[in-house]
Amino acid sequence: MNLTLKVWRQKNEKDKGAFVTYQVDGISHEMSFLEMFDVLNERLIQKNEEPIAFDHDCREGICGMCSMFINGRAHGPWTRTTVCQLHMRAFKDGETIVIEPWRAKGFPVLKDLMVDRSAFDRIIAAGGFVSVNTGNPQDANCLPVPKHDADESFSAASCIGCGACVASCKNSSAMLFVAAKVSQLALLPQGQVERKQRALSMVAQMDAEGFGNCTNTGSCEAECPKGVSLTHIARLNREYLMANIAE
């Protein structure tokens, strides 16, 4: 495949940045999108040019590091896919592909396609944890959790914190991420002790980070590589309201 890539290049946080066009030839359909970038970077290094900085880690679709906005979509055109699992067969020979970093006030660009997602870490640090000592794993069924709750909690826990929800939302809202993290613990016995404070603290931190407000458009759910549902947003609203009433 021969492709034209329009890639966002930005030296550092303060640089204004601009698109740079690259012609990439001899790309296989079987390569992942990141492997295509590896090939491009090898060629740039051989030409003594600065390689393109982009985040990546596991390349198995589970770590949430890869964060490219490809042709107007978070993680590219395939649904429920991270960039590392997006393969070049998703594109046509001769196609022009525009690649941008996540755009949000809460995710400042560090360099090229890398953004600083530590806002998510600070939201987790505000309350997305269980501080009671739960000891060693219990025997099965020692602590009964209804099947429905376990499934709901697990579906929320599948969030990998990639930030595609923020990137795709027209308001750059982090609601789906916060909702997933609050839901995951609110549904389990271990999460009950700090349940109310968690909702209050995590929402306060989310607001402080400069993310927008949820208008229930559903883009986050559609773009989430793990299919985290809007249902969790309803639960977060409920948790937050109840926590405020109880306070």
Added chain:
Amino acid sequence: MNLEQFINSSLGRKTVMAATGLFLCVFLVEHLYGNLLLFFNDGGVAFVQYSHDAVHSIIIRSIEVFLFVAILLHIVQATYLTRQNNNARPVKYAVYKVGETSNWFSRNMGITGSLIFFFIVVHLWQFFLPYRITGEIGGEGQMNVAQAVKLAFQNGWYVSLYVVSVAILSFHLNHGFQSAFRSLGLNSRKHAQLLSLAGSFFAFIIVGVGFASFPILFYFGIAGSTI
């Protein structure tokens, strides 16, 4: 309850949007009930009586205050949230195919809301204000309210404006109704589809078909022949 913290939070503001929005939906149902009296073949007597009672009832007048407060709060919060949302992405995407993942009307509630507000102003100016202030419409007891409605719906431009506005309102509510329930936390995986269907039914059938039927049926002379 820590009201200050709640009301200043993003979720608190959305709760206000949702609660005022649903309150306005209840008003729409009440308004529709009143309008439906126009379809009685009684020369508009029931509708005139209803309008008279509405203006002279202490209860209705008290609720009226809440209604205007709700409209004001809905607009103020929407403006504040929209400004915040616009600031949340200082550098825009060069290519942004958000249309592939969400519906146009869900993303442009501000535009549809502004158009509805414009219609509300026109609508209040034409019917509500003169009747509410002078107790009469169309000058010196020449007409009763039912006749004023019939006259207004002879005007093709006004009928078009009314129908288009109702259509816009329907799309606004199609997103707003189910969205309000989610903002209030009253939605779950089990009920999500049901709520979405109920929202569409309310928006397009009850409000859409309901309100659009008056100008259309009056304009074509199908209704109101006895008025």
